[in-house]
Structures are given as structure tokens and as C-alpha cells.
Amino acid sequence: MATAVPAEQDAVARSLPGARPHGTRPPGVLPRDPGAGFDLVVVGVGPGSAGARTAAALTAAALAGDPYRLVVSAGIGGGFAPDAPVGSLVVADAITAADLGAETADGFLPVTDLGFGTVTHRPPETLVRDLTAASGARRGTVLTVSTVTGTADRAALLRARHPGALAEAMEGFGVAEAAAAAGLPVVEIRAVSNPVGPRDRAAWRIADALAALTGGFGKFAPVLGSWKPYDL
Numbered sequence: 001m002a003t004a005v006p007a008e009q010d011a012v013a014r015s016l017p018g019a020r021p022h023g024t025r026p027p028g029v030l031p032r033d034p035g036a037g038f039d040l041v042v043v044g045v046g047p048g049s050a051g052a053r054t055a056a057a058l059t060a061a062a063l064a065g066d067p068y069r070l071v072v073s074a075g076i077g078g079g080f081a082p083d084a085p086v087g088s089l090v091v092a093d094a095i096t097a098a099d100l101g102a103e104t105a106d107g108f109l110p111v112t113d114l115g116f117g118t119v120t121h122r123p124p125e126t127l128v129r130d131l132t133a134a135s136g137a138r139r140g141t142v143l144t145v146s147t148v149t150g151t152a153d154r155a156a157l158l159r160a161r162h163p164g165a166l167a168e169a170m171e172g173f174g175v176a177e178a179a180a181a182a183g184l185p186v187v188e189i190r191a192v193s194n195p196v197g198p199r200d201r202a203a204w205r206i207a208d209a210l211a212a213l214t215g216g217f218g219k220f221a222p223v224l225g226s227w228k229p230y231d232l
């Protein structure tokens with residue numbers, strides 16, 4: 001379970017009583033209580049830090065002979081109005097790097113158009129379906145940005161480029177790249193703290209979003225714990 005900051009980790013952990021910080025679980029110990037199958041990692045803000053720290057955690061677990069089977073990127077995020085209001089939960093059916101590419105005179109080109117890499121990771125459909133059914137969370141694209149959107153024009157441009165986008169945050173694509181490199185499925189879950197648009201940091205409803213994250217994980221945990229990758 002990768003979160004950017006400790007406050008997000010605490011919000012998730014409140015619904016996963018047996019969860020532990022990454023690296024503290026003795027290899028091979030079978031979980032006995034709900035939540036005990038989850039490890040928590042603070043991966044920092046932004047896709048670079050998130051990717052590096054997630055990759056390090058996945059590699060360490062694999063080398064210890066106790067590899068992970070699913071990677072979850074979770075935290076607060078901005079929501080595109082009116083579809084993802086403040087306090088709502090979004091489960092990503094696509095995790096897309098929104099600004100990974102090149103500006104040209106004719107507009108933005110994703111790196112895939114330049115012949116490199118990928119810009120979207122898709123969480124397993126059955127997992128997205130079961131998480132949304134269990135919680136009432138919305139499903140849609142979650143964009144990963146390196147710069148928080150701060151104007152209505154930029155929000156409109158992102159939505160035009162990504163019509164399925166419900167939310168933006170700063171870590172999902174980095175976490176997903178690390179998961180893909182390790183051959184693991186990934187999902188991203190965001191609780192909306194602010195609308196994507198003109199910057200008004202004072203209006204971010206962080207406490208409400210963290211509470212929504214805690215409430216959501218009470219419903220997500222059984223699904224995440226029992227999900228089998230039969231549709232990969």
C-alpha cells in the first residue's frame with residue numbers, strides 16, 4: 001500500500017488494524033486478522049520518488065523470499081467537477097501520466113507517440129469492478145501529474161485530452177511503473193480533497209478526504225485481501 005505522506009498512510013491504516021510498515025513483517029508469517037496481509041510504504045510526493053521507493057520495497061520483499069502479489073497506490077487527490085466531488089472516492093480503471101511527453105507547435109505528444117514506453121497502466125478489471133461494487137466509489141481514469149493543476153484552462157485541457165479522467169494526483173503512474181517492472185498488478189484509489197482547477201490551497205478539505213479514505217478502506221480491504229489475479 002503506497003501513500004505519498006504519513007497522514008495518508010495513517011488514514012488507510014485506521015481501517016487495516018493488522019497492517020505494518022514495509023519490512024517489519026517476518027517472512028512466511030500467515031496473517032490472522034483483517035488487514036494483517038497489508039504492508040504500508042510512504043513513497044514521497046511525485047512520480048519519481050513514488051516509483052523509486054515502490055521499486056525498492058518490491059525488490060526487497062522479493063529478495064527476502066516474501067514477494068508481494070498486488071500493489072495499491074492510495075491517497076488524496078484532486079477531482080474533476082462535477083463528476084468527482086470533494087469527499088468522493090475514485091478507483092482508477094486507468095492510471096495515466098498526463099504530462100509525460102513533448103510539447104510541439106501542434107500540441108502535446110505523449111511519449112508513446114514519440115516511440116517510447118507507456119503512458120497508461122490498467123488495473124485488473126475484476127478488481128476495479130469489485131472495489132467499486134463494495135464501496136460505491138466512482139471508477140475512471142486517474143491522471144498522474146508532476147505539477148498540481150492550478151487554473152481552469154489547464155483543468156479543461158486535461159479533461160479534453162482525457163475525457164475519462166475523474167481525478168488527478170502525483171504518484172499513481174510511478175507506483176504503477178514499479179509494479180509493472182516487478183510483474184505485479186496495480187490499482188490506484190483516491191479520496192478527493194479539492195477540485196482540479198484554480199489554485200485555492202486553503203479550500204482543500206484534507207481532513208474530509210482522509211476520513212473518506214479511512215471509510216473507503218473498511219470496504220476495500222476485504223476485496224483487496226481476497227482478490228485473485230484470474231483475469232490477468
Ligand SMILES: O=C(O)c1cccc(C(=O)CC[C@H]2O[C@@H](n3cnc4c(=O)[nH]cnc43)[C@H](O)[C@@H]2O)c1
Nearest residue numbers: 004005007008045076077078148149168169170171
Ligand atoms: O497537510 C496535510 O495535513 C496533508 C495531509 C495529507 C496529505 C497532504 C498532501 O498535501 C498530500 C499531497 C498529495 O496529494 C495529492 N493531491 C491532492 N490534491 C491534488 C491535486 O489537485 N492535484 C494533484 N495532486 C493532488 C498528490 O498526490 C500529492 O502527493 C497534506
